[in-house]
């Protein structure tokens with residue numbers, strides 16, 4: 001277990017907080033850690049900022065993430081990593097599509113000239129919107145409180161996907177499933193960062209698996225071609241007990 | 248790669264090679280088991296399944312170290328009535344699937360055994376030894392009377408082969424092995440009790456505090472227990488514990504195992520380990536002059 005003192009904290013959106021810490025480690029965009037709050041639990045978390053200091057961007061969903069929100073400057077972060085494969089950044093004209101906290105794993109790829117679709121439930125849930133060139137980003141919210149009223153897929157449908165060299169997607173599986181169907185057969189390189197319940201993070205417990213692939217070790221990033229072959233993607237998954245359910 | 252040298256069988260179940268996936272590692276999801284069978288495992292053992300759905304412990308459920316892994320997953324399982332679909336998915340590959348079960352007493356084990364058999368598994372593995380859930384596992388597996396009753400009852404309840412998986416956390420392994428007399432084969436060993444503390448956090452590394460030790464570090468313990476039980480009882484044994492290469496497999500075989508199970512090695516080597524070890528094992532057997540793996544069983548045991 002690695003540990004590091006928190007050097008800064010800032011609010012990013014409603015219930016979303018960026019936590020900075022020192023970690024002398026080379027990382028790829030899309031890689032993650034298993035973050036431990038001693039005595040409470042351990043959850044997967046993308047590294048949202050790869051420079052110095054490094055950062056994670058945490059949304060408070062439940063037990064562990066809410067406890068992490070209570071941490072302050074000077075407290076210690078405990079974690080295992082780096083885990084996962086990371087995105088292959090390629091092509092000149094790139095589009096990033098992030099839903100909710102999924103934007104955190106895409107954040108390291110935001111730079112001048114990169115296009116974006118930032119989606120969330122309401123305007124308060126949109127993160128890192130202001131870090132894109134404002135003429136290259138679309139906001140989408142389910143309630144229309146900011147930008148486009150609709151989903152990330154609705155926003156994507158207003159663009160020509162083949163005008164991009166590459167597209168990177170991270171968000172809820174249902175959102176990514178729709179995007180996968182929309183982009184299937186199009187002439188553009190696409191990668192998805194998948195998210196499933198994780199327990200071990202090291203490829204032994206089978207809790208994060210999809211079609212025999214362990215998202216924690218073989219992913220979280222998969223190409224459009226490999227995702228299209230997955231029979232479980234967007235359709236069925238195991239709960240934290242291992243019970244199979246349909247989406 | 249499956250050479251003739253590696254072809255073997257356990258209690259009448261034909262195996263392309265002597266390598267089986269151990270219980271609890273990548274065997275909750277039927278698609279994962281199917282993938283592992285396609286990547287070269289001769290058979291898979293499912294994760295241990297009980298009567299009721301259990302989420303298991305809050306992570307951290309693993310604490311990896313150099314050459315070992317500590318785990319306390321907490322017998323996570325969907326409950327037997329929700330598990331048939333996973334077995335059906337794994338069985339599509341056409342290789343043997345072995346159903347692992349755990350329970351609190353002979354009656355519960357028998358009920359689970361009957362349901363597993365109805366899902367079409369080739370054999371049953373009784374987890375008598377899981378060291379980290381109060382009331383299950385070790386407390387049963389270290390009590391010879393309970394072991395005898397469970398194995399006898401399960402044998403009466405089903406017609407497929409029954410393997411009894413024993414715990415290393417006992418004083419006299421031979422006594423327990425004898426209590427499991429009715430089993431068709433013995434599986435040795437499950438994890439060894441252990442724990443770790445994070446000194447910065449001043450807390451145990453695992454949520455459950457205590458865990459089970461597995462991986463390369465435990466191989467000498469496993470080899471010794473297999474050797475002792477084979478020498479004293481002559482029973483059919485499946486060896487498991489810290490196997491990571493062909494030489495490890497042969498060590499377990501020469502100590503008395505007919506075939507072996509691989510678990511923690513998947514953490515470091517991934518699912519490709521089965522075909523890799525098969526290839527190496529075939530070459531090693533050739534070098535040492537064995538026509539078939541079964542000729543090496545127990546050869547190291549001094550008479």
Ligand SMILES: Cc1cc2nc3c(=O)[nH]c(=O)nc-3n(C[C@H](O)[C@H](O)[C@H](O)COP(=O)(O)OP(=O)(O)OC[C@H]3O[C@@H](n4cnc5c(N)ncnc54)[C@H](O)[C@@H]3O)c2cc1C
Pocket residue numbers: 032041043044045046047048056057058059060061062063064065066101104105194195196197198220
């Ligand atoms: C590879 C990977 C990278 C991740 N990176 C980030 C990141 O950078 N930032 C971040 O904030 N989160 C990230 N997550 C998600 C994060 O791990 C979960 O939010 C966290 O596990 C929730 O745990 P909890 O104990 O706080 O909530 P729990 O108590 O487990 O959950 C409370 C409730 O929230 C719901 N819930 C939990 N997680 C999510 C979710 N992700 N989306 C929607 N509903 C949810 C649950 O279904 C439950 O009803 C990542 C997940 C993965 C697999």
Ligand SMILES: Cc1cc2nc3c(=O)[nH]c(=O)nc-3n(C[C@H](O)[C@H](O)[C@H](O)COP(=O)(O)O)c2cc1C
Pocket residue numbers: 204205269270271272294295316318320322347374377412436437438460461462463465487488489490508509510511512
């Ligand atoms: C994460 C993990 C989960 C396990 N779960 C089970 C289980 O459910 N039932 C069981 O009989 N053994 C279980 N085991 C024990 C293994 O099947 C095996 O006996 C042990 O790990 C030693 O082999 P190895 O060193 O090759 O892993 C588990 C081991 C690990 C590492």
Ligand code: FES
Pocket residue numbers: 197198199200201202203204205206207208209214215216217
């Ligand atoms: S989280 Fe355990 S296998 Fe991926």
